[in-house]
Amino acid sequence: MSNERKIAREDLFPFVHYEYGEAYFGSCGKMRFRIARQPLQNVHYTPPEKRGEASLLVTIWQGPFGYAATEDGQKTDKTFPFSEEGMQQAADWLDERAGQIG
Numbered sequence: 001m002s003n004e005r006k007i008a009r010e011d012l013f014p015f016v017h018y019e020y021g022e023a024y025f026g027s028c029g030k031m032r033f034r035i036a037r038q039p040l041q042n043v044h045y046t047p048p049e050k051r052g053e054a055s056l057l058v059t060i061w062q063g064p065f066g067y068a069a070t071e072d073g074q075k076t077d078k079t080f081p082f083s084e085e086g087m088q089q090a091a092d093w094l095d096e097r098a099g100q101i102g
Contacts, residue, residue, distance in 0.1 A: 006098040009091040015084055018056065019044040025067060031101040033094055034059045034067050037082060054082040058090045060097055 006028050012035065013024045021043070023036035037043075038057040059067070061075040078093055080086035 005095050007091055007095040009088050012087065012091055015087055016044070018082070027063065028094070028098040029102050030063050031094075031098050032061050032063045032066065032070075035090060038079070056080040056082050056086050056090055058093065060094070060101070062101055 007026075012026070017024065018035070018037040019042070021037060021041045023034050023040065025032070025034050027033070035056060035058050038055045043051045043054070057077060057079055059075050059077050061067075061070045067075075076097075078090075080090045080093075
């Protein structure tokens with residue numbers, strides 16, 4: 001069995017992408033995932049001190065269907081800090097889950 005990562009931080013969009021209020025969708029094998037700022041809103045041009053609290057919401061589910069076509073009960077959510085460190089934690093969790101889901 002290989003110790004090679006399936007999902008690494010550099011496989012995900014740059015952190016600034018999530019400041020625009022856009023979700024990122026991806027897949028790895030049978031696993032599908034979505035990463036988004038929570039709340040999902042464009043704060044890129046808002047001064048940091050006026051943005052309010054936020055987190056990264058990562059959702060995973062088993063394919064073959066997309067996010068909208070999959071029932072919420074079949075999805076698993078996990079929240080991470082809205083920061084570069086949170087992005088790394090999210091990538092680590094996705095990599096771990098991808099190895100379990102296949």
